[in-house]
Amino acid sequence: MTPEKIIFLIVAGATLASGLMVVTTRNLIHAALWLVATLFGVAAVFAILNAGFIAVVQIVVYVGAIAILFIFAVMLTRKDMRDSGPQHNKNWWAGALLAVMTFGGLVFLVQSWASLSKAAADIPSGFDAVSQLGNQLTSPNAYVLPFEVASVLLLAAMVGAVYVAFNRK
Amino acid sequence: MNFWTDPLKVAAEWLEGILTGWGMDAIFAHVLVVFLGVLLLITILMVLDIFLVWIERKVVSRFQDRIGPNRVGPYGLIQPFADIIKLIIKEDTTPDGADKVVYNLAPILSMMSVLIVWAVVPIAPVILGTDLNVGVLFLIAAGAIGTLSIIMAGWSSNNKFALIGGFRQVAMMVAFEIPMLTMLLIPTIFAGSMNMNAIIQAQGSIWYFFLSPLGTLIFLIAVIAELGRAPFDLAEGESELVAGYNTEYSGMKFGMFYAGELLHAMTFGGIWGILFFGGYRFFGLEQVSPFLAVLIFLAKALIGYWVIMWVKYTMMRIRIDQMLAFNWMFLTPLSFVLLMVTALANALLAGTSIWVYGIGMFASNIILGWVALEIVRSYSRKEREKLEGPRKVAEAHH
Numbered sequence: 320m321t322p323e324k325i326i327f328l329i330v331a332g333a334t335l336a337s338g339l340m341v342v343t344t345r346n347l348i349h350a351a352l353w354l355v356a357t358l359f360g361v362a363a364v365f366a367i368l369n370a371g372f373i374a375v376v377q378i379v380v381y382v383g384a385i386a387i388l389f390i391f392a393v394m395l396t397r398k399d400m401r402d403s404g405p406q407h408n409k410n411w412w413a414g415a416l417l418a419v420m421t422f423g424g425l426v427f428l429v430q431s432w433a434s435l436s437k438a439a440a441d442i443p444s445g446f447d448a449v450s451q452l453g454n455q456l457t458s459p460n461a462y463v464l465p466f467e468v469a470s471v472l473l474l475a476a477m478v479g480a481v482y483v484a485f486n487r488k
Numbered sequence: 489m490n491f492w493t494d495p496l497k498v499a500a501e502w503l504e505g506i507l508t509g510w511g512m513d514a515i516f517a518h519v520l521v522v523f524l525g526v527l528l529l530i531t532i533l534m535v536l537d538i539f540l541v542w543i544e545r546k547v548v549s550r551f552q553d554r555i556g557p558n559r560v561g562p563y564g565l566i567q568p569f570a571d572i573i574k575l576i577i578k579e580d581t582t583p584d585g586a587d588k589v590v591y592n593l594a595p596i597l598s599m600m601s602v603l604i605v606w607a608v609v610p611i612a613p614v615i616l617g618t619d620l621n622v623g624v625l626f627l628i629a630a631g632a633i634g635t636l637s638i639i640m641a642g643w644s645s646n647n648k649f650a651l652i653g654g655f656r657q658v659a660m661m662v663a664f665e666i667p668m669l670t671m672l673l674i675p676t677i678f679a680g681s682m683n684m685n686a687i688i689q690a691q692g693s694i695w696y697f698f699l700s701p702l703g704t705l706i707f708l709i710a711v712i713a714e715l716g717r718a719p720f721d722l723a724e725g726e727s728e729l730v731a732g733y734n735t736e737y738s739g740m741k742f743g744m745f746y747a748g749e750l751l752h753a754m755t756f757g758g759i760w761g762i763l764f765f766g767g768y769r770f771f772g773l774e775q776v777s778p779f780l781a782v783l784i785f786l787a788k789a790l791i792g793y794w795v796i797m798w799v800k801y802t803m804m805r806i807r808i809d810q811m812l813a814f815n816w817m818f819l820t821p822l823s824f825v826l827l828m829v830t831a832l833a834n835a836l837l838a839g840t841s842i843w844v845y846g847i848g849m850f851a852s853n854i855i856l857g858w859v860a861l862e863i864v865r866s867y868s869r870k871e872r873e874k875l876e877g878p879r880k881v882a883e884a885h886h
Binding site: 349376 | 515516519587590620621622625626628629631632633635636639640643651655658662665682
């Protein structure tokens with residue numbers, strides 16, 4: 320077993336465990352903090368996969384903005400942050416079935432993928448993943464249209480948020 | 489290759505040789521040596537942190553026309569050790585109703601968010617943790633952990649002052665992250681890379697301070713806000729909030745917040761030096777020896793730290809609405825415009841000589857700064873007239 324494998328197993332295990340804690344813990348703030356731990360775990364998996372940019376952006380966007388916003392919202396909404404109701408409703412078996420089937424389907428798909436057992440090709444030295452990503456996102460032959468559409472969508476959401484929050488006198 | 493040109497690599501290879509000689513697997517020996525390197529860096533930083541307490545106290549006392557610690561050891565140098573012993577033997581209190589795990593985790597995360605920054609800081613051309621190609625973004629990610637630690641401390645203390653302090657600090661950090669991130673993109677535009685080492689290497693002919701003086705200034709302001717130091721220390725606001733988010737912490741847990749803040753200030757002094765003042769570069773001296781480069785970097789970091797202290801002990805605290813208005817209505821739009829101007833000028837002046845390029849960049853920054861100040865001045869004049877106009881009219885009638 321290589322050190323990378325050991326690190327991956329530790330990180331993946333911690334991610335799954337904290338993901339489980341998000342849905343089982345009864346304290347909402349604790350759930351949000353476990354979510355932060357899960358997001359860190361996902362970022363670590365990205366880092367292991369040599370995707371440094373995605374890993375850092377994961378932390379900046381999800382931990383730095385979204386999780387902080389979650390915690391803010393939870394702190395400001397209720398005085399008692401403990402949820403005492405039942406944790407699942409009568410449809411829990413359908414959800415469990417769907418989850419198991421999705422997992423089974425994914426395992427089947429990955430198993431039948433021919434290049435699963437092949438080792439990944441080495442990244443050539445001098446290969447800059449970040450500039451490649453930037454070129455792809457702004458090249459007309461690649462993803463400039465989806466990128467611009469997503470930007471316009473985000474801008475529209477921002478304008479909408481400003482409009483809703485705007486205090487007319 | 490010898491010890492004086494690449495000390496870290498030579499030492500690591502020597503150690504790995506010994507470990508594999510003992511029959512250890514080569515890969516595990518490598519992992520162990522890297523781990524020991526991290527441990528060494530953290531130890532050096534923590535020892536440096538102890539002396540930062542002394543530096544901070546000495547500098548503040550000079551600003552306030554005092555002498556400062558001068559009793560324990562020469563120039564009071566052993567004072568911080570006495571402080572540490574005091575902090576360790578102090579009673580460690582946990583308030584009633586505190587969320588124990590979160591409460592104890594917060595100071596650790598606060599310290600960690602500072603130490604993790606050093607993973608990407610190039611201390612010398614060959615002495616650096618990791619040569620991350622997104623090093624600049626990594627700073628913002630580390631800042632996110634700091635924000636998290638403060639909101640955890642504020643909430644878990646079960647104290648309303650701590651909670652208000654935590655809210656204020658997070659509102660400020662989230663707000664000033666935007667101009668900071670925008671200003672981090674300016675060296676990125678000049679160097680064409682987000683790698684910290686590449687940014688330093690690209691400053692061979694000219695420091696980025698001369699290309700973007702306005703960017704340097706905005707980055708410093710955003711850093712001071714991110715650090716929560718005066719004039720942005722309203723999260724601690726001792727005259728209104730006791731001590732803000734760390735009100736309930738005592739002993740070494742408070743010490744972690746305090747030491748973390750000092751090291752954070754020094755670290756960002758260093759980052760300021762790296763991004764705009766050439767990092768370990770100083771007229772080719774860095775090529776003589778990596779040890780000299782370390783000294784140059786340390787000197788620049790301490791000068792940056794001194795500037796941050798200078799601001800802290802000179803300015804008064806501003807109110808939260810002033811802080812938010814200053815950021816959202818002035819600093820954020822200005823930094824966006826500056827980024828656009830810089831990108832445009834960089835494209836227009838590409839290929840010209842270094843003099844034309846430098847003077848063009850410098851002039852565009854100065855003109856932009858002047859225009860921004862003029863707009864603010866005319867706006868504030870209008871606001872003042874709105875307030876003072878009727879009063880003057882009323883006075884005339886009496």
